[in-house]
Amino acid sequence: MTDFKTLVQTRRSVRKYTDQPIDADDLKTILRAALMSPTGKSVRGWHFIVVTDKEVLEKMSLCRPMGSQFLAEANVAIVVLGDHELTDVWTEDASIAAVTMQYQAADLGIGSCWCQIRNRYMNESESADNILRFLLHYPQNLVAECVIGLGYPAQERKPQNEDSLKWENVHVGKY
Numbered sequence: 001m002t003d004f005k006t007l008v009q010t011r012r013s014v015r016k017y018t019d020q021p022i023d024a025d026d027l028k029t030i031l032r033a034a035l036m037s038p039t040g041k042s043v044r045g046w047h048f049i050v051v052t053d054k055e056v057l058e059k060m061s062l063c064r065p066m067g068s069q070f071l072a073e074a075n076v077a078i079v080v081l082g083d084h085e086l087t088d089v090w091t092e093d094a095s096i097a098a099v100t101m102q103y104q105a106a107d108l109g110i111g112s113c114w115c116q117i118r119n120r121y122m123n124e125s126e127s128a129d130n131i132l133r134f135l136l137h138y139p140q141n142l143v144a145e146c147v148i149g150l151g152y153p154a155q156e157r158k159p160q161n162e163d164s165l166k167w168e169n170v171h172v173g174k175y
Contacts, residue, residue, distance in 0.1 A: 007107055010159045014111025015070035017151025022075050026108050030150070031078075033104035039093040045086035046094050049079040049136050056135060060147065063131040064122060068115045074149035079117075079132060081142040091118065094145035101148055111153035117144040 027050070034048060051057055052075070061072035071077050080098045082090025102112045120128040129144045138144075 007103060009162075011103060011106035012111075012157040012160070013113040014151070014153045014155075014157070015073075015113050015149070016154040017073050017075060017111060017149075018154050020075070020152045022110060022150060022152075026110060027076060027150075029108065030101050030104045030110070034078075034080075034097040034101045037093075037097040037100040039096070040087060040089040043087045043093070045083040045090050046097050047081040047083070047138070047142055048097075049081065049138065051077045051079065051136070059135055060132065062122075063117070063128040064115075064120050067120075068128070068147070070113055071115060071147060071149050073151065075151040076149075078148045078150065079136060079138075080145050080148060081138060082145055083141050084143050085141040090143070091145055098146050098148055105148075105150055109152070110150055113149045115147040115149060117146050 031048060031050070034046070035044075039045065051060065057074055057077055058072045060077060061069050078101060080094045080101075082094040084090050087093065098114060102114065105112045117128045117132060122128060122131055132138075132144050132147070133140075
C-alpha cells in the first residue's frame with residue numbers, strides 16, 4: 001500500500017480464500033502488529049491462538065449457526081482472547097489488536113474477516129466461546145472476543161465508495 005488512507009479504503013472483509021499458504025514471516029508480521037497494539041494502561045491482557053490445522057478450522061467454523069462458516073476455508077485463523085481477570089477493558093484491547101492484525105494483513109496482500117465470538121451462541125445453552133474453549137483448551141480467565149480468518153483473497157473486492165460515507169453521523173462540539 002502507498003499510504004494508510006488507501007489501506008483503509010481498500011481493506012474489505014474477505015470470506016473466500018485461495019489455497020496459497022501464508023508465509024511464516026508474513027504471519028509473524030501480523031502477530032507482531034497485534035503485540036504492538038495499544039492497550040489500556042499497557043496491561044497487554046490479550047492472548048492469540050494461531051490455528052492452521054484444517055480439521056480444527058472446520059470444527060471452528062461450526063461454532064455459530066451463521067457467520068463462522070468461512071473459517072473452514074481460511075488458511076489461518078487467529079483466536080483473539082482477553083483476560084477478564086487482568087483488565088476491565090479486555091474487550092476493547094482485544095478488538096484493537098484484532099483490527100490492527102486486519103490492517104497489517106491487508107498491507108501484505110492477505111485477506112481477513114472478523115468472526116464475532118463474544119456474546120454469540122450456537123444455541124440457547126452453548127456459547128461460541130465455550131465451543132472454542134473445548135476445541136482449543138484455553139483457561140477460564142480468557143474469553144474469546146473474535147476469530148480473524150486469514151488467507152489470500154479468491155475474489156477481488158472494490159474499494160469502499162467515498163460517496164457512501166455517512167458524514168451525517170459525525171457531530172462536532174455536540175450532538
